[in-house]
Amino acid sequence: MIAWRFYVNNLQRLVSYRAEFWIGFLGTLVSQIGVAYFLWKAIYQARGVESLRGYTFGGIMLYYLLVPLVERVGHAQEMTGFSGEIYDGGLSRYLLYPVSYFRIKYAGNLAQATVYLVQLVLILVAYGFAFGMPSGFSPLSILQGLAALGASLTLCFFLSAALEMVAFWADNVWSLWILVRMTISLLGGGMIPLAFFPGWARAALAWLPFGSLIDFPIRCLLGKMGCGEWMMGLAVAFAWAGAFGAATAVLWRRGLKSYAGVGI
Amino acid sequence: MIKARGLSKTFRVHKKEAGLKGSLRALFAREWTTVHALKGVDLDVGAGEIVGLVGANGAGKTTLVKALSGILYPSGGTAEVLGHVPWQRKNEFRRQIALIMGQKAQLWWDLPAGDGFMLLREIYQVPKDRFRANLDALVEALQIRDKLGIQIRRLSLGERMKMELIAALLHQPKVVFLDEPTIGLDLAAQRAIRNFILEYRRRENPAMILTSHYMEDIERLCERIVLMRDGELVYDGPRVKLVSAYASHKVLTAHLRVGETPADGPPRPEAGRAPGEILEWNGTQLKVKVDRADAAAAASHLLQTYPVADLSIEEEDIGTVIEAMLGKKGAVA
Numbered sequence: 001m002i003a004w005r006f007y008v009n010n011l012q013r014l015v016s017y018r019a020e021f022w023i024g025f026l027g028t029l030v031s032q033i034g035v036a037y038f039l040w041k042a043i044y045q046a047r048g049v050e051s052l053r054g055y056t057f058g059g060i061m062l063y064y065l066l067v068p069l070v071e072r073v074g075h076a077q078e079m080t081g082f083s084g085e086i087y088d089g090g091l092s093r094y095l096l097y098p099v100s101y102f103r104i105k106y107a108g109n110l111a112q113a114t115v116y117l118v119q120l121v122l123i124l125v126a127y128g129f130a131f132g133m134p135s136g137f138s139p140l141s142i143l144q145g146l147a148a149l150g151a152s153l154t155l156c157f158f159l160s161a162a163l164e165m166v167a168f169w170a171d172n173v174w175s176l177w178i179l180v181r182m183t184i185s186l187l188g189g190g191m192i193p194l195a196f197f198p199g200w201a202r203a204a205l206a207w208l209p210f211g212s213l214i215d216f217p218i219r220c221l222l223g224k225m226g227c228g229e230w231m232m233g234l235a236v237a238f239a240w241a242g243a244f245g246a247a248t249a250v251l252w253r254r255g256l257k258s259y260a261g262v263g264i
Numbered sequence: 265m266i267k268a269r270g271l272s273k274t275f276r277v278h279k280k281e282a283g284l285k286g287s288l289r290a291l292f293a294r295e296w297t298t299v300h301a302l303k304g305v306d307l308d309v310g311a312g313e314i315v316g317l318v319g320a321n322g323a324g325k326t327t328l329v330k331a332l333s334g335i336l337y338p339s340g341g342t343a344e345v346l347g348h349v350p351w352q353r354k355n356e357f358r359r360q361i362a363l364i365m366g367q368k369a370q371l372w373w374d375l376p377a378g379d380g381f382m383l384l385r386e387i388y389q390v391p392k393d394r395f396r397a398n399l400d401a402l403v404e405a406l407q408i409r410d411k412l413g414i415q416i417r418r419l420s421l422g423e424r425m426k427m428e429l430i431a432a433l434l435h436q437p438k439v440v441f442l443d444e445p446t447i448g449l450d451l452a453a454q455r456a457i458r459n460f461i462l463e464y465r466r467r468e469n470p471a472m473i474l475t476s477h478y479m480e481d482i483e484r485l486c487e488r489i490v491l492m493r494d495g496e497l498v499y500d501g502p503r504v505k506l507v508s509a510y511a512s513h514k515v516l517t518a519h520l521r522v523g524e525t526p527a528d529g530p531p532r533p534e535a536g537r538a539p540g541e542i543l544e545w546n547g548t549q550l551k552v553k554v555d556r557a558d559a560a561a562a563a564s565h566l567l568q569t570y571p572v573a574d575l576s577i578e579e580e581d582i583g584t585v586i587e588a589m590l591g592k593k594g595a596v597a
Contacts, residue, residue, distance in 0.1 A: 001386060002386045002387060005382070005383050005386040006383065009372065009375060009379060009380075009382075009383050012375065012379065013372065013374040013375055089368065092330070092335045092363075092365075092368075093368075093370045095334065095335050095353060096333060096334070096335070096358060096361070096362075096363055097358065097387050097388075098355035098356075098358035098359045098387065098388065098389075099355075099387050256337065257337045259335075259336055259337075260275060260336060261330050261335045261336050
C-alpha cells in the first residue's frame with residue numbers, strides 16, 4: 001500500500017511536467033531514427049539483400065525506434081539517484097521513515113517507467129498506422145514484452161543501486177556509471193542488435209545481464225522470441241537482479257556506517 | 265526518553281591544497297584529517313522538556329541530533345531514545361520520532377502539501393480518522409488551510425516551513441528534533457512557529473531538542489540549555505541559571521523627565537562621569553552596562569545625577585552571555 005501510494009504520487013509529479021513528456025517524446029523520435037536510417041540504408045543497399053540476420057530494413061528501423069523507448073522504460077541509460085541523495089544528504093529523510101528506502105525508490109522508478117511506457121505505446125501505435133505492424137507482433141508478444149520490460153526495469157534498478165552505493169566511499173560515481181552505460185549500449189544491443197554479433201559472443205552474452213536491458217525486451221515486443229527462450233531470458237534477468245540486489249544489501253549496510261548526512 | 269552516554273563521532277575527511285597544484289597532488293597522494301565532531305557527550309531529556317542545543321557552527325549540534333535520530337552511526341558511546349538504539353532504525357522507533365530541518369525540505373517539492381501529507385499518512389500508518397483530526401488541528405493552528413493544494417515549490421519560505429512542521433507532527437511523535445526551525449523566516453512567521461511548538465508541547469508532552477542560532481527561539485521555548493563547543497557539552501542546565509550565574513554585567517536603563525532638565529540640556533554622560541559603559545544615549549534615555557556587583561551603586565548614581573522618571577535593571581542579553589561562555593576554554597558546568 002505504501003509502495004502504491006509512492007507510485008501514484010510519483011506519477012502525479014511526473015505528468016505535471018507536460019513539456020518534458022512531449023519534448024522527450026519528439027526528441028527521441030527524431031534523433032535516434034535519423035542516424036540509423038542513413039547508416040542501415042547504405043548497408044542494405046550495399047549487400048543487396050531484403051533481410052539481414054532476421055531483420056528487414058523496416059524491421060531494423062523499428063528496432064532502433066524501440067531502443068531509446070525501451071531504455072527509458074528500464075532506465076538503462078540513467079542513474080536511479082541513490083548517489084545524488086548520498087552526496088547531498090537527501091537520503092537522511094528516508095532513513096527517518098518507517099519504510100524501506102528501496103521500496104520507495106522502486107515505486108518511484110515504476111511510476112517513471114509507466115510514463116515512458118505510455119510514450120512507447122503511442123509511438124508503436126503511430127508506427128502501426130504509418131507502416132503497419134511487424135509480422136511477429138501479437139498479444140503474446142505484447143505480454144512477453146511487458147514481462148521483459150519489468151525484468152529489465154528490476155535488473156537496471158539493482159544494477160544502478162549496487163553501483164551507486166559506491167558513493168558512500170567515493171566522491172564521484174559518475175565516471176563509473178558512464179563506463180557501465182557504454183557497456184550496456186554495446187553489449188546490450190543499444191548500438192547494434194545482438195543478432196549481428198558472432199555466434200560465440202551471442203552465446204556468452206546470453207548469460208550476462210546486458211542483453212536483458214535492451215535487446216531482450218525489444219525482441220519480445222517484435223515477436224522474435226519463442227516461449228522457452230523468453231523464459232530463459234527472464235530467468236537470467238531476475239538472477240542478475242537478485243545478485244545485484246544482494247550486493248546492494250551488503251554495500252548499504254556497510255555504507256550507512258560511514259554516511260555523514262551532509263547537507264543538513 | 266532520550267539518554268546518551270559518552271557519545272562520540274569521528275569523521276575522516278580528505279584535505280586538499282587550493283589550486284591546480286593541490287588538485288594534481290591529490291590525484292596521487294591524498295591527505296586525510298580526523299575531525300572529532302562529538303567527544304563523549306552525556307545527555308538526558310525527559311518528556312515535556314524542550315532543550316535548547318546551542319553552539320557555534322561546527323560545535324557538533326547537528327551531528328548530535330543526527331546520531332540521536334538514527335541518521336548516522338556514532339564512533340563510540342551509547343544512546344537510547346524511547347528505549348531503542350536510534351541507529352538500528354527499527355520501524356517502531358521511527359514511527360515515534362520526527363526531525364524538522366529548517367534548511368532542508370522534507371516534503372516533495374513538486375507535489376501540493378496535501379498530497380505529501382497523504383503519503384506520510386501511509387508511511388506512518390496513521391488511521392484515517394486520527395489523520396484527519398490531526399491535520400485539521402495543525403492546519404488551523406498555523407492558519408494555512410488555503411495553501412494545502414499548492415505545490416511546495418510555489419509556497420513562500422514561511423508557508424513551506426509551516427507545512428514542514430505539519431508534515432513532521434502529523435503522526436504525533438513522542439520525540440521531536442528541531443534543527444533551525446525558524447531560519448530565514450520573518451518575525452511574524454517566527455512567532456507563529458514558536459507558538460505552535462509550545463502548543464504542541466502542551467498537547468502531546470513530547471521530548472524536544474531544538475537547535476537554533478536565534479536567541480529568541482531559545483529564550484521563548486527552552487527552559488533548559490545545553491551549550492556545545494568543539495564536540496563537548498560545556499553547560500547543561502536551566503536557562504535562567506545560565507544568565508544569573510554566568511552573566512557578568514547588568515544593563516540599567518534610565519528614562520529622563522522631559523522639561524526638567526537644565527536649559528542647556530541634561531549633563532552628557534561622558535566617560536568617567538557615567539557609572540558604566542554607555543550603550544545608548546539619545547537625550548531622553550540613557551542605557552549603561554555595569555558590573556553585577558556595582559548595579560545598586562550605579563542605580564543610585566543615576567538617580568542622583570539625572571532627572572530620572574523611570575529606571576529599569578535588566579540581566580544581560582542571553583546571546584551575549586552564551587557568546588562569552590563559548591569564547592572561554594574549559595567546561596563551565
